[in-house]
Amino acid sequence: MAEKIGKHIAIYGKGGIGKSTTTSNISAALAEAGYKVIQIGCDPKSDSTNTLRGNNYLPTVLDSLREGNKIHLEDISVKGFGGVLCIESGGPVPGVGCAGRGINASVSLLQELHLFEEFKPDFVLYDVLGDVVCGGFAVPIRDGITDRAYVVSSSDFMALYAANNLFKAINKYAPTGGAKLGGVIANSMKPGYHREIVEDFVEKTGTSIAGYVNRSIDVQQSELYGKTVIEAKPKSAQADIYRNLAKYIAGNEDLVVPNPLGAAELKEWARDWGDRIYDIENGVVSVAEAI
Amino acid sequence: MSEVIKEPRNGCALHGALQTVQEIKGVVPVIHANAGCGVIHYLANKGTSGGNSSYSGLSIPGTAIQERHVIFGGASRLREQIKNTIKVVKGDLYVILNSCESAMVGDDVDAMTREIVEQGEPVLDTLVAGFNGGPYYGYEHVMADIFRTIDGVKPSEKKTDPYLVNILGIIPGKDPYWQGNLEEIKRILEGIGLKVNVFFGPYGGVRDLINAKNAALTINFSRWGELPARILEEWYEIPILQRPSLPLGTEQVLDLATAVAETIHIDEERIKSFFGNEEVYENDLLLRAREDLIEYDNSQTAVLVGDEEQVIRLGRFLNDFLGKEIKAVILTDALKTDEEHVTDNQELLKEITDSIYITSDQKKIEDIIRSEKPEVIFGSSLEKRIANRLEIPVVETSYPVFEKLILNKADAGIRGTISFMEEYITVVNQYEAEKRKQLLSYVKGEKGGKLWQEQSQKRSYSKKLTLVTQSQTKESLSARM
Ligand SMILES: Nc1ncnc2c1ncn2[C@@H]1O[C@H](COP(=O)(O)OP(=O)(O)OP(=O)(O)O)[C@@H](O)[C@H]1O
Numbered sequence: 051m052a053e054k055i056g057k058h059i060a061i062y063g064k065g066g067i068g069k070s071t072t073t074s075n076i077s078a079a080l081a082e083a084g085y086k087v088i089q090i091g092c093d094p095k096s097d098s099t100n101t102l103r104g105n106n107y108l109p110t111v112l113d114s115l116r117e118g119n120k121i122h123l124e125d126i127s128v129k130g131f132g133g134v135l136c137i138e139s140g141g142p143v144p145g146v147g148c149a150g151r152g153i154n155a156s157v158s159l160l161q162e163l164h165l166f167e168e169f170k171p172d173f174v175l176y177d178v179l180g181d182v183v184c185g186g187f188a189v190p191i192r193d194g195i196t197d198r199a200y201v202v203s204s205s206d207f208m209a210l211y212a213a214n215n216l217f218k219a220i221n222k223y224a225p226t227g228g229a230k231l232g233g234v235i236a237n238s239m240k241p242g243y244h245r246e247i248v249e250d251f252v253e254k255t256g257t258s259i260a261g262y263v264n265r266s267i268d269v270q271q272s273e274l275y276g277k278t279v280i281e282a283k284p285k286s287a288q289a290d291i292y293r294n295l296a297k298y299i300a301g302n303e304d305l306v307v308p309n310p311l312g313a314a315e316l317k318e319w320a321r322d323w324g325d326r327i328y329d330i331e332n333g334v335v336s337v338a339e340a341i
Numbered sequence: 342m343s344e345v346i347k348e349p350r351n352g353c354a355l356h357g358a359l360q361t362v363q364e365i366k367g368v369v370p371v372i373h374a375n376a377g378c379g380v381i382h383y384l385a386n387k388g389t390s391g392g393n394s395s396y397s398g399l400s401i402p403g404t405a406i407q408e409r410h411v412i413f414g415g416a417s418r419l420r421e422q423i424k425n426t427i428k429v430v431k432g433d434l435y436v437i438l439n440s441c442e443s444a445m446v447g448d449d450v451d452a453m454t455r456e457i458v459e460q461g462e463p464v465l466d467t468l469v470a471g472f473n474g475g476p477y478y479g480y481e482h483v484m485a486d487i488f489r490t491i492d493g494v495k496p497s498e499k500k501t502d503p504y505l506v507n508i509l510g511i512i513p514g515k516d517p518y519w520q521g522n523l524e525e526i527k528r529i530l531e532g533i534g535l536k537v538n539v540f541f542g543p544y545g546g547v548r549d550l551i552n553a554k555n556a557a558l559t560i561n562f563s564r565w566g567e568l569p570a571r572i573l574e575e576w577y578e579i580p581i582l583q584r585p586s587l588p589l590g591t592e593q594v595l596d597l598a599t600a601v602a603e604t605i606h607i608d609e610e611r612i613k614s615f616f617g618n619e620e621v622y623e624n625d626l627l628l629r630a631r632e633d634l635i636e637y638d639n640s641q642t643a644v645l646v647g648d649e650e651q652v653i654r655l656g657r658f659l660n661d662f663l664g665k666e667i668k669a670v671i672l673t674d675a676l677k678t679d680e681e682h683v684t685d686n687q688e689l690l691k692e693i694t695d696s697i698y699i700t701s702d703q704k705k706i707e708d709i710i711r712s713e714k715p716e717v718i719f720g721s722s723l724e725k726r727i728a729n730r731l732e733i734p735v736v737e738t739s740y741p742v743f744e745k746l747i748l749n750k751a752d753a754g755i756r757g758t759i760s761f762m763e764e765y766i767t768v769v770n771q772y773e774a775e776k777r778k779q780l781l782s783y784v785k786g787e788k789g790g791k792l793w794q795e796q797s798q799k800r801s802y803s804k805k806l807t808l809v810t811q812s813q814t815k816e817s818l819s820a821r822m
């Protein structure tokens with residue numbers, strides 16, 4: 051592959067964990083800071099860039115592929131807030147076809163259309179759906195398409211489980227030129243022991259935390275207006291949280307190959323935390339003591 | 342660890358299913374795959390014996406699916422293809438063959454088929470993804486699926502015919518002599534008063550598929566018919582007569598007739614008179630070949646290469662009838678472990694030889710032949726290379742056979758005994774003749790040739806000499822004048 055134009059970042063995480071919200075706010079914050087940004091939604095739902103473009107209609111890459119006509123960049127991209135170039139890969143209707151192959155095909159197509167040479171981005175963010183269920187979904191971290199991945203996770207076990215799966219994929223592909231991990235974005239953080247759980251997990255897996263994002267009503271409100279927090283509530287504390295996160299990600303060159311936990315190890319670790327949480331909830335010990 | 346197979350002779354499940362339905366008259370295959378799947382099958386078989394059936398190669402309807410069908414699903418492309426096929430290609434039954442792509446993408450072909458059947462069209466589908474197995478898998482599964490669904494597509498009342506038998510276990514094309522062999526089995530069974538569903542070739546067709554449920558017995562001539570035979574047994578209570586191979590020679594055929602008579606009542610007198618006539622015919626013809634038979638040294642040792650059924654059929658015949666020593670048999674279809682089938686021919690194979698190999702790797706096959714040092718090979722055209730090196734003849738009895746057209750010649754049954762002997766003796770005679778010719782040309786071209794060359798050189802030298810002397814004479818003459 052030719053010299054990469056801009057930093058290419060893949061964002062993974064369990065379904066519904068806040069990937070699209072977080073990615074869009076990072077894109078918006080980077081654009082606000084003067085960078086040229088592309089955000090590519092790698093998800094058949096094609097809702098990744100909604101809040102960047104006010105929920106306006108955008109034909110997906112695969113829609114145009116399905117039609118079989120000659121595809122032009124203008125047809126499948128639109129500039130959203132702060133000039134962020136929004137692209138949705140799209141995919142088949144649920145239950146039909148192969149979405150994994152779809153992501154593969156649309157990423158190749160974007161390369162064929164010389165997207166990066168034309169737009170010359172500083173940052174390209176790939177918002178990839180759900181878990182790394184098969185080879186298709188690992189495409190953005192394979193084959194040198196991105197060189198860094200972040201994973202959005204809460205302190206919920208299933209979210210960390212998905213993060214651990216991504217670590218496995220990174221672990222597999224990094225030695226052959228795949229992406230490395232930039233860190234874990236701890237989303238929807240509530241007060242209490244939640245931070246500690248995520249912190250313990252990153253320590254065990256030899257990774258780090260890129261930033262903490264609180265659970266906030268601002269996020270939901272902005273979403274309802276079809277906007278990012280950066281655009282809708284630029285003065286809010288939540289906007290600053292996203293700005294800081296964006297700044298960290300823009301500058302972070304500390305990329306690692308994680309050590310995912312084995313299945314038994316992960317279960318053991320979770321059970322251990324289950325006991326501690328039980329003690330905390332029942333007032334047996336304080337948070338500090340439990341940790 | 343998987344290993345590389347050199348020059349494999351077997352295609353994939355889709356190919357097995359395709360060559361099976363291609364030979365059923367009235368069936369139109371529809372391949373749901375990318376374009377290469379059908380074409381590669383066509384190209385692989387183009388040069389082999391037997392020619393092509395009505396729907397072959399580029400004329401087979403197919404979806405030729407592309408990347409967008411993988412991503413968005415190929416079911417609607419298939420619907421379009423079936424509808425168009427029904428419009429332009431007349432058939433009694435349309436069989437959709439699902440490939441690897443279709444299986445991986447998970448196209449709901451069953452639902453699609455149901456939709457079209459509800460519109461009154463005779464369509465059924467089968468999943469024969471290449472990654473599921475070889476052509477044998479394809480044969481078994483397409484036949485099983487046909488028997489499972491044909492009654493829903495072509496309904497008819499079940500009326501058991503006490504004299505009707507189904508013939509299974511012979512894969513069209515995988516046995517180069519399949520057509521002749523089926524005809525011969527049909528001739529024999531009809532000769533003793535039965536009716537036969539052969540399914541394939543000019544005597545078969547969709548009618549046989551519909552009638553299969555009315556049979557009184559299914560005779561399965563190899564392990565590869567077990568699954569469809571079992572379906573007929575479970576669904577229609579048709580008993581199975583499992584045979585290790587097609588019969589070859591009167592004795593084997595009589596043995597088959599006796600086994601059939603255990604289930605179906607056959608008139609003894611009829612059997613007697615049929616075999617009486619057959620014996621006279623066979624003896625009469627083989628008598629004519631007695632000189633060749635006597636002249637040819639039958640003690641020559643042999644190696645057999647081919648599918649299990651062929652190896653058993655020929656092995657027993659060569660052993661029992663010709664008293665030949667079989668040094669080894671190489672089975673090109675058997676699986677190292679086969680949990681799907683109950684057939685176990687170990688004992689039978691051991692009676693033929695102690696050296697039993699299972700491989701379709703040409704390198705290994707050649708190595709085995711080299712180490713066994715046979716004097717003749719019964720195998721496919723692929724064995725010609727090693728045969729040439731070892732300077733021994735090959736009698737082509739198994740797939741693939743190149744440079745030879747085999748339409749209805751048989752190497753099973755009673756007539757098949759005669760044509761097998763014809764073929765065997767012809768090959769050996771031609772081989773001997775070729776060897777003699779080579780020897781002669783060697784003597785002429787090399788040794789004798791040198792002598793001749795030297796002499797002819799001398800001759801031309803002396804010619805030149807006389808010319809020179811003549812001209813000198815002329816010169817001296819003129820000088821003198
Ligand atoms: N920090 C937060 N505070 C409050 N709400 C949040 C936060 N992060 C995400 N959400 C809400 O959670 C919901 C799911 O978020 P989002 O669509 O970004 O998740 P996702 O990981 O992209 O989901 P999917 O896997 O379906 O693509 C949204 O309604 C969003 O507004």
Ligand code: SF4
Binds near residue numbers: 442471
């Ligand atoms: S193995 Fe699969 S892809 Fe290959 S020819 Fe057979 S069905 Fe087609």
Ligand SMILES: [Mg+2]
Binds near residue numbers: 177
């Ligand atoms: Mg999303």
